[in-house]
Amino acid sequence: MNASIQDSGRIGYAFYAIPRSGVMDQKSYQIIQSTLQTNDNISVIECTLQAPTILFHDTMQIVVSGADMQWRVNDNPLSLNSPTTVNPGDILKGGFAKANFRGYIGFSHQMQVTRHYGSTSSYAYANFGANDGRLLTKGQVLTFAQANTPTSTTAKVNLDIATESFTLHKGPEHYFLDDHSTELLANSAFMILPQSNRMGARLQGPQLTSEKTLKKSVSVLPGFIQLLPSGQLIILLQDGQTTGGYPRVGYLSSTDIAEFNQVPIGKSVRFVLS
Amino acid sequence: MPSSITLCNQVLQVRQFGNAFILLNSRENESIFPIGQAIYQEQFDFLQEVIATESEICLKLNPHFQKDNLKALENVQLPQSTQGKLHTIPVWFSDSDDWTAINNHSQLTKESFINHFLELEFSVAMFGFLPGFVYLDGLPDQMHIPRKTTPTAEVLPNTLAIGGPYLGIYSLPSPGGWNAIGRIACNIFDSSLDPPMLINQQDRFQFSQVGHSAYIAIGSQQLPITKL
Numbered sequence: 347m348n349a350s351i352q353d354s355g356r357i358g359y360a361f362y363a364i365p366r367s368g369v370m371d372q373k374s375y376q377i378i379q380s381t382l383q384t385n386d387n388i389s390v391i392e393c394t395l396q397a398p399t400i401l402f403h404d405t406m407q408i409v410v411s412g413a414d415m416q417w418r419v420n421d422n423p424l425s426l427n428s429p430t431t432v433n434p435g436d437i438l439k440g441g442f443a444k445a446n447f448r449g450y451i452g453f454s455h456q457m458q459v460t461r462h463y464g465s466t467s468s469y470a471y472a473n474f475g476a477n478d479g480r481l482l483t484k485g486q487v488l489t490f491a492q493a494n495t496p497t498s499t500t501a502k503v504n505l506d507i508a509t510e511s512f513t514l515h516k517g518p519e520h521y522f523l524d525d526h527s528t529e530l531l532a533n534s535a536f537m538i539l540p541q542s543n544r545m546g547a548r549l550q551g552p553q554l555t556s557e558k559t560l561k562k563s564v565s566v567l568p569g570f571i572q573l574l575p576s577g578q579l580i581i582l583l584q585d586g587q588t589t590g591g592y593p594r595v596g597y598l599s600s601t602d603i604a605e606f607n608q609v610p611i612g613k614s615v616r617f618v619l620s
Numbered sequence: 621m622p623s624s625i626t627l628c629n630q631v632l633q634v635r636q637f638g639n640a641f642i643l644l645n646s647r648e649n650e651s652i653f654p655i656g657q658a659i660y661q662e663q664f665d666f667l668q669e670v671i672a673t674e675s676e677i678c679l680k681l682n683p684h685f686q687k688d689n690l691k692a693l694e695n696v697q698l699p700q701s702t703q704g705k706l707h708t709i710p711v712w713f714s715d716s717d718d719w720t721a722i723n724n725h726s727q728l729t730k731e732s733f734i735n736h737f738l739e740l741e742f743s744v745a746m747f748g749f750l751p752g753f754v755y756l757d758g759l760p761d762q763m764h765i766p767r768k769t770t771p772t773a774e775v776l777p778n779t780l781a782i783g784g785p786y787l788g789i790y791s792l793p794s795p796g797g798w799n800a801i802g803r804i805a806c807n808i809f810d811s812s813l814d815p816p817m818l819i820n821q822q823d824r825f826q827f828s829q830v831g832h833s834a835y836i837a838i839g840s841q842q843l844p845i846t847k848l
Contacts, residue, residue, distance in 0.1 A: 357668060361660045363747050363753055463816075471792055515638060517637075562674055562676075565677075589673055589749055599638075
């Protein structure tokens with residue numbers, strides 16, 4: 347089980363090297379908000395690759411979104427993106443993600459968990475947010491308080507199928523690449539390596555060459571694509587650091603980050619230069 | 621879109637990357653981190669994040685950002701340097717394996733390295749890397765030690781270390797590629813406070829040597845240290 351509690355993230359503290367954290371797939375998160383008809387910064391469970399099993403002690407509504415984890419409530423199949431009422435004694439189960447990588451469980455009531463800098467998002471290095479920043483473990487009990495604040499004006503979310511091709515915007519040091527590498531970046535497949543995590547996705551592709559190096563540390567944000575000295579790429583993600591010394595050859599838009607984070611480890615992605 | 625902007629009497633190059641972020645860079649050698657901190661402290665609603673390093677300020681834009689918003693930056697002012705405090709931080713110079721590299725690069729024994737070190741005064745270069753990490757300026761060239769090629773898996777909290785030209789403090793346990801020289805007996809980071817850093821950009825730092833037993837006895841106090 348690889349499940350943690352996340353919300354929309356910790357915003358405004360990157361100056362102190364506190365990363366945004368929060369759900370890796372903001373789009374599935376917005377679908378949950380819209381399905382539960384709330385704009386609250388709700389805490390959800392983010393499940394990577396595999397679903398947890400959850401026993402409910404109270405009546406509430408839940409919604410599952412993101413990767414299809416073959417969700418069932420008491421062995422009755424549960425559709426993605428539609429609300430379901432669960433009662434005391436009900437058990438939510440699932441399996442491995444059939445396609446995509448991360449599944450989400452949202453709740454109609456507010457999870458009672460620790461908040462740091464306005465967010466319950468778990469961030470392991472600093473023990474921030476829910477569960478001291480750690481993954482959920484077997485036997486753990488989560489408590490809920492009042493219902494989420496209802497709204498009738500949730501954002502409309504586009505339910506397009508996830509892509510494996512992403513628009514690469516030129517980063518500040520894109521021009522460091524030699525001509526051949528510029529071409530390779532736009533015309534090659536890059537595989538997501540198992541060393542990838544919430545801090546960053548390590549890619550395996552053709553070796554790219556930078557004609558220059560950065561002399562000083564520069565700023566980085568989630569979605570920035572850095573060229574490592576090995577000639578391979580890393581895409582910084584939600585828990586990523588805020589400064590770095592490697593050339594920033596590109597960046598992904600925030601909507602593309604959500605889609606990219608649904609591509610399973612071992613699959614390949616391609617970039618289209620904007 | 622202007623290609624340069626004058627902030628706090630410094631001309632900065634402006635590069636806008638779509639509606640995602642703007643980078644401000646200095647053509648001079650002087651650090652622009654203080655300007656970045658002054659912008660951050662204004663908490664402009666058109667900015668989602670401000671990240672500042674010595675050579676660059678990154679402004680992550682909110683969706684409602686408009687070009688005219690940049691004009692507001694021109695009113696940002698630097699704080700007076702007299703507002704900074706001089707902190708004396710107790711440090712236990714541990715028997716870290718990294719002393720071999722430090723001795724080799726500096727051509728100084730541990731004892732003479734420490735004696736030089738205790739005479740130095742440091743200032744904040746920037747924040748970055750991980751929460752609670754601070755880069756300090758003030759090491760003379762001879763005491764610059766290159767970062768390790770393979771990072772240590774777990775650096776202990778409040779480790780004092782040297783990476784290239786900087787002295788750094790790791791407030792939290794993390795992997796790290798800098799050369800550890802010791803551990804400080806105080807916290808400069810407290811996640812129950814907002815802002816979390818207990819030091820200001822204008823502050824200056826000196827270090828005082830304590831033995832292992834005194835280091836344990838002092839424990840982890842918070843800055844400013846009131847009793848020693």
